[in-house]
Amino acid sequence: MIYAVPKKIAIISPPFVGHYRILFNLAARLIASDNNIHITFIITGWTHVSLSDLERKKFDISRMTLIEMDGGIFQRPAPFYFTFPRVTNLIERVIKACEDHMYIIYDTFSLEGYIAGQILGIPAICSVTGVMGPFDSRLPLFSQAITDNGPIINQLEDTYKISLLERIQMLGDGYFIASDYQTIQWSWPKLIEIDDYSCNRSLVNNQFMRPLNNRTCAVRSLEEKIIYFSLGTVVTTHLWSHSQSLQRFVRKILESIVEKFDGRHGYRVIISAGRKVSDLFTTIPRNFLVSESLPQLDILSQSNLFITHGGGNSVNEAIDAGVPMIVIPFFGDQHQSAANVQKLGIGHSFMHEEHLLDRVIDASSGLYERPCLTDKNSLYNAIDFLLHENDCAGAFMDLKRDEHINITNLNRLSLG
Known part of the structure; x- marks a missing residue:
């Protein structure tokens, strides 16, 4: 044999x-x-x-x-x-x-x-x-x-x-x-191509791929609007103990969200805390669901708005589900994500001032506060606009015309 x-x-x-x-x-x-x-x-x-x-x-x-x-x-x-x-x-x-x-x-x-x-x-x-x-x-x-x-x-x-x-x-x-053989970018092409991503880079056999199983059908309630909040896994875990200013900034955002939606009929807020809930909340409003970890793909398929840090996976998963975003970037490529989301018309981003980006891009700098969020009404205005006035459906449709990309197309990997 x-x-x-x-x-x-x-x-x-x-x-x-x-x-x-x-x-x-x-x-x-x-x-x-x-x-x-x-x-x-x-x-x-x-x-x-x-x-x-x-x-x-x-x-x-x-x-x-x-x-x-x-x-x-x-x-x-x-x-x-x-x-x-x-x-x-x-x-x-x-x-x-x-x-x-x-x-x-x-x-x-x-x-x-x-x-x-x-x-x-x-x-x-x-x-x-x-x-x-x-x-x-x-x-x-x-x-x-x-x-x-x-x-x-x-x-x-x-x-x-x-x-x-x-x-x-x-x-x-x-x-x-960059690989001498192949580079896989786990993103929708237009999310990356909206900026000159290949400038000064030598990318060999670059491929864009998205997981097929992320493309869940949106099932959104007509009875209530769901606001989903998550800052991913790095901000509230690996960075948390290294920065008091980060902790203050995150708590400030959460306090503003609680103040806006606490007890409001027709709204449900779901928060993936990324750490022990007691570290962030002493009491939880009745129309809030807060957990250390939640199934993000399932929640996004039901959500009307996603408040996110702008991590690459989170932004792409929101695009998969067609959910408008409010992006509050903290470090790294999150600044690029936030800028691209704004350019594509699929959300609103609270960016750092341009002259600071070469500093705040480093997570160890501790620079998280930003003037555009000093007044909580600016956050409220963005929430109200995306929930009630701005229809991003057309922008999402234009962005997702590359239906051929998925990881079941394994022949697109350079494996013999």
Whole structure:
């Protein structure tokens, strides 16, 4: 009897939900499409930043091999400064784990995957969950980060005889090294193409993909309007303990929302807190549902308005469901998301002042307050406009004319 040689694929991601979950779903579909595919899922984490027990259970019942790696202490909540120290600590382990694999798929935050591919001569595909904008190497934040990390980058280049420095770009508040093989952007094309995202970038075989199972049919009540609020998983977890100003800013926004909707007939507010509810609320109004974690896709399919931080997954999921957004960006590519949402006419964004963006894009700066939200009436006006006056249906229809993109089209991945 002749047995087929297994197709072994290594997927490498940090332990951030928005990054690894979309790759987990991709891996599950790859396995379902071909019984001969074996997935090694490598999490490049830190001592106190890793998968939750609940997420580990999902791997336990999958047909994937999970490898969690501890890259040391998570000292600063800024990708420019937590990436290369972790890469240095983990790269040998990642290389060993990938040795006998046919392909590598690496998240933008897990540059170990790119380096392992270069060293082993394995095709490495880059997964981009963030919202990509144009690249400018002159930005002070980027040039300073390159200077600060220069010794580590040079050491990696010398040790492994590879070229890194000339390949490194910026995406959001982190590094980006484009694949020599293929780049997957998990976004609707027009969300990215509204800006000159390819400026100063060399993208090989760039593909836009959206998960087919995200396209739920909207079922919205005529009896009440649903307002959904979520700031994702990073703002209220990894960043929370590092910034008192962030905590004050988030509480201020929530207090304004409670003041506007508490007890109002015909309105229901659903809040995904991202942490213990008691950390944010002492009492919860009767027409509010607040939970540490909620099924976002299901809720968006019923929502009339989404108040969001502008993370790439959240914005794309709102587009999937056709829900207008109020975007309040905090860091990284969220600023790009907010600008693009405004340009596309699918929501309203409360941006930082332009001259501050090269500073606030760094999550460690602690600059979260912004003049446009000093008066809570500006938030109320945006809510009322999007709930009652502005019909975004046409804008969503124009944006989503690329119906061919989905991850069931696996032939669009460059896998032999």
